[in-house]
């Protein structure tokens with residue numbers, strides 16, 4: 001059983017602060033910033049492609065509520081919502097989870113650098129997406 005399923009079953013401790021029928025939220029054990037929260041579905045799915053549309057709708061509702069809690073209870077003014085979907089994207093725990101990372105003035109976190117397309121590359125990608 002995966003580590004997040006063990007947290008759902010309360011077999012290992014976690015700082016759980018939100019729970020509903022489908023979702024659970026707890027503090028990340030190694031926070032990027034204080035208040036860094038993870039929101040997971042209670043049922044095991046590895047990634048975004050595995051969750052049903054109906055469960056995803058409920059899960060994103062939970063994400064929204066948890067974001068509201070961070071703002072109202074911790075006084076944060078904004079957060080990044082991150083999903084590392086699959087190993088190439090840095091996913092290490094293969095139980096779907098959204099990261100809510102509180103942001104603070106001058107916290108030093110850098111977002112992804114902006115790149116540039118080579119000549120014709122954007123059109124090629126767009127054609128593939130439209131095919």
Ligand code: 5GP
Pocket residue numbers: 003014015026027028029030031083084090091092093094
């Ligand atoms: P990923 O890279 O898979 O998107 O992120 C996994 C996250 O889970 C990491 O931020 C890591 O700190 C967190 N994490 C891993 N194991 C545990 C744990 O046992 N308890 C909690 N609360 N967080 C964990």
Ligand code: ZN
Pocket residue numbers: 001002003004005006043044045094095
């Ligand atoms: Zn799991």
